[in-house]
Amino acid sequence: MSGVLKDVAGLLKFIKGRKSFGRVIHKMQILSVGNGKCSVELKIEDEHVNTMGFLHTGLTSTLMDCISGFALMTKVPNTHVSTDMHISCLKPVLRGDTLLIDGWVQKSAKTLAFLEVEMRDKVSGEAVVRGIHTKYILDDLFLI
Amino acid sequence: MSGVLKDVAGLLKFIKGRKSFGRVIHKMQILSVGNGKCSVELKIEDEHVNTMGFLHTGLTSTLMDCISGFALMTKVPNTHVSTDMHISCLKPVLRGDTLLIDGWVQKSAKTLAFLEVEMRDKVSGEAVVRGIHTKYILDDLFLI
Amino acid sequence: MSGVLKDVAGLLKFIKGRKSFGRVIHKMQILSVGNGKCSVELKIEDEHVNTMGFLHTGLTSTLMDCISGFALMTKVPNTHVSTDMHISCLKPVLRGDTLLIDGWVQKSAKTLAFLEVEMRDKVSGEAVVRGIHTKYILDDLFLI
Amino acid sequence: MSGVLKDVAGLLKFIKGRKSFGRVIHKMQILSVGNGKCSVELKIEDEHVNTMGFLHTGLTSTLMDCISGFALMTKVPNTHVSTDMHISCLKPVLRGDTLLIDGWVQKSAKTLAFLEVEMRDKVSGEAVVRGIHTKYILDDLFLI
Numbered sequence: 121m122s123g124v125l126k127d128v129a130g131l132l133k134f135i136k137g138r139k140s141f142g143r144v145i146h147k148m149q150i151l152s153v154g155n156g157k158c159s160v161e162l163k164i165e166d167e168h169v170n171t172m173g174f175l176h177t178g179l180t181s182t183l184m185d186c187i188s189g190f191a192l193m194t195k196v197p198n199t200h201v202s203t204d205m206h207i208s209c210l211k212p213v214l215r216g217d218t219l220l221i222d223g224w225v226q227k228s229a230k231t232l233a234f235l236e237v238e239m240r241d242k243v244s245g246e247a248v249v250r251g252i253h254t255k256y257i258l259d260d261l262f263l264i
Numbered sequence: 265m266s267g268v269l270k271d272v273a274g275l276l277k278f279i280k281g282r283k284s285f286g287r288v289i290h291k292m293q294i295l296s297v298g299n300g301k302c303s304v305e306l307k308i309e310d311e312h313v314n315t316m317g318f319l320h321t322g323l324t325s326t327l328m329d330c331i332s333g334f335a336l337m338t339k340v341p342n343t344h345v346s347t348d349m350h351i352s353c354l355k356p357v358l359r360g361d362t363l364l365i366d367g368w369v370q371k372s373a374k375t376l377a378f379l380e381v382e383m384r385d386k387v388s389g390e391a392v393v394r395g396i397h398t399k400y401i402l403d404d405l406f407l408i
Numbered sequence: 409m410s411g412v413l414k415d416v417a418g419l420l421k422f423i424k425g426r427k428s429f430g431r432v433i434h435k436m437q438i439l440s441v442g443n444g445k446c447s448v449e450l451k452i453e454d455e456h457v458n459t460m461g462f463l464h465t466g467l468t469s470t471l472m473d474c475i476s477g478f479a480l481m482t483k484v485p486n487t488h489v490s491t492d493m494h495i496s497c498l499k500p501v502l503r504g505d506t507l508l509i510d511g512w513v514q515k516s517a518k519t520l521a522f523l524e525v526e527m528r529d530k531v532s533g534e535a536v537v538r539g540i541h542t543k544y545i546l547d548d549l550f551l552i
Numbered sequence: 553m554s555g556v557l558k559d560v561a562g563l564l565k566f567i568k569g570r571k572s573f574g575r576v577i578h579k580m581q582i583l584s585v586g587n588g589k590c591s592v593e594l595k596i597e598d599e600h601v602n603t604m605g606f607l608h609t610g611l612t613s614t615l616m617d618c619i620s621g622f623a624l625m626t627k628v629p630n631t632h633v634s635t636d637m638h639i640s641c642l643k644p645v646l647r648g649d650t651l652l653i654d655g656w657v658q659k660s661a662k663t664l665a666f667l668e669v670e671m672r673d674k675v676s677g678e679a680v681v682r683g684i685h686t687k688y689i690l691d692d693l694f695l696i
Contacts, residue, residue, distance in 0.1 A: 422603075426603065427598055427599065428598065428599075428601050428602055428603055428608065429576070429599060429600055429601060429602060429608035429610055429611045430602060430603070430608065430610070432573070432576060432610070454571055454572065455571065455572075455573060456573055457572050457573060458572055458573060458574060459566075459570065459572055459574070459696075460631055462633060464572065464573035464574065464614070464617070465613070465614075465617040465634040465637060466573055466574070466576070466610065466611075466613055466614025466615075466617045466618065467573050467610075467614070468634075469609070469610055469613030469614065469617070469637065469639075470608070470609075470610025470611070470613065470614065471610075473608070473609040473610045473613070474610065487604055489606060489641065489644050490609040490612075490639075490641045491640065491641055492638070492639070492640050492641070493609060493613070493638070493639050493641075494636070494637070494638045494639075495613075495634075495636070495637050495638075496635065496636050497633065497634045497635055497636070497637075500633050552603075
């Protein structure tokens with residue numbers, strides 16, 4: 121099945137100038153998107169951290185939700201909503217670190233899709249966040 | 265054990281003017297905070313939703329992380345980082361809805377704390393989001 | 409909506425003599441079942457623990473799956489399968505401890521149900537396990 | 553760091569004749585174990601399913617707990633207990649199916665270890681279960 125999102129140009133157009141909550145990850149650099157996968161890079165700055173200078177778990181979750189959702193949009197033409205999302209934070213990420221983030225569709229069926237995300241430190245290559253995300257696929261087509 | 269956060273005035277001071285990621289929930293209204301609990305109210309506006317007009321799962325997670333963290337700050341003087349966070353989204357929340365959000369400490373021991381969050385629709389009283397959040401307690405004292 | 413399971417007698421009949429995997433919790437004592445809730449009691453014996461004498465996380469999960477499933481069977485006449493299940497283990501449970509286990513339906517809609525489980529130590533009353541369980545509701549009717 | 557479990561012979565000795573709860577997976581065939589990984593195969597029989605003939609989520613969880621735990625025992629000499637365990641069930645597994653199950657240590661630090669499990673159908677190769685498991689590492693040495 122083919123989704124509404126085809127390539128990096130399409131994703132750039134989709135996120136451009138948006139005022140919705142997804143704006144908080146606007147500094148990410150899109151590396152690739154297509155075939156049920158999406159990869160981005162993000163340098164952690166002041167606007168991404170908590171008061172201790174660690175990547176905010178809320179932003180970690182936002183990245184996880186968005187990147188896995190973009191991956192699903194390349195496979196499924198319909199809209200979708202989260203039912204369950206789980207993240208494990210293997211290691212604190214600090215201001216100044218750069219993250220490589222891969223999201224992919226593990227399985228998508230008629231009404232449910234199972235997605236995953238892995239975040240690694242760009243320098244060390246170490247996994248720092250792992251996540252599993254289950255979405256419910258609605259009847260409506262995604263308009264982008 | 266007593267934490268660094270005592271009351272609504274203390275929490276208002278802690279979050280005031282911050283530029284860190286927690287700024288994204290600055291419109292919340294703090295209802296109460298103390299004794300391992302924190303309750304807030306938030307009206308869902310344009311800045312909180314995704315392109316379909318639903319509360320963004322990234323913001324849901326941010327609320328969950330922050331409100332449960334504030335609850336922990338009333339009990340534990342040390343800093344803490346997330347190890348695992350799980351959310352279940354029982355029902356989509358729409359732009360214009362108002363959420364009542366309760367976070368509480370289910371258990372805190374020397375190195376781990378187990379926190380929970382429940383979000384309800386203010387009008388219907390129905391649960392719309394449930395979450396479980398496990399944090400690791402560091403040696404450093406929280407400076408607020 | 410009414411489910412296939414009405415009361416303790418019905419649940420006893422459902423689980424009696426079964427050879428399927430659910431047999432591993434056959435020593436539980438059913439305290440109540442109905443209206444989207446199920447409560448049982450279980451004394452932890454040799455057959456329930458791991459090599460260190462702690463309640464085996466596999467059995468914890470089995471209890472969570474079964475008790476929440478029984479709760480759902482009181483509300484929904486259809487069969488159902490797990491999509492996501494999350495447990496947090498707040499405190500190790502030891503051989504000889506007695507658990508009080510409550511499962512309930514937080515929300516059930518047409519195709520998805522959101523269930524929860526809390527396990528407490530019978531003596532201290534302390535919460536020792538918390539769980540969230542999401543099930544997909546199939547078209548087939550449950551035959552019991 | 554080296555753990556207490558070295559190879560298939562060691563794991564066979566560890567699980568042999570045990571009366572603890574782990575006995576419920578005694579029919580598994582150990583394919584390999586070492587270097588933070590463990591792989592097993594299991595044919596799903598009557599004793600593994602629920603009343604509908606599907607692999608019981610309780611046994612799915614038990615497999616996940618055990619296989620990831622064996623993987624950790626190859627890296628860490630200490631005992632460990634679960635703090636959080638999450639499973640996503642991508643597709644029902646039926647009586648008669650054969651599962652290939654891989655568990656691995658994603659990261660182990662001084663007090664926490666992050667483990668993962670993937671279960672695939674042996675014939676189709678499709679992923680059917682994914683899991684994330686966080687364990688707390690205790691001070692005591694594992695005696696096997």
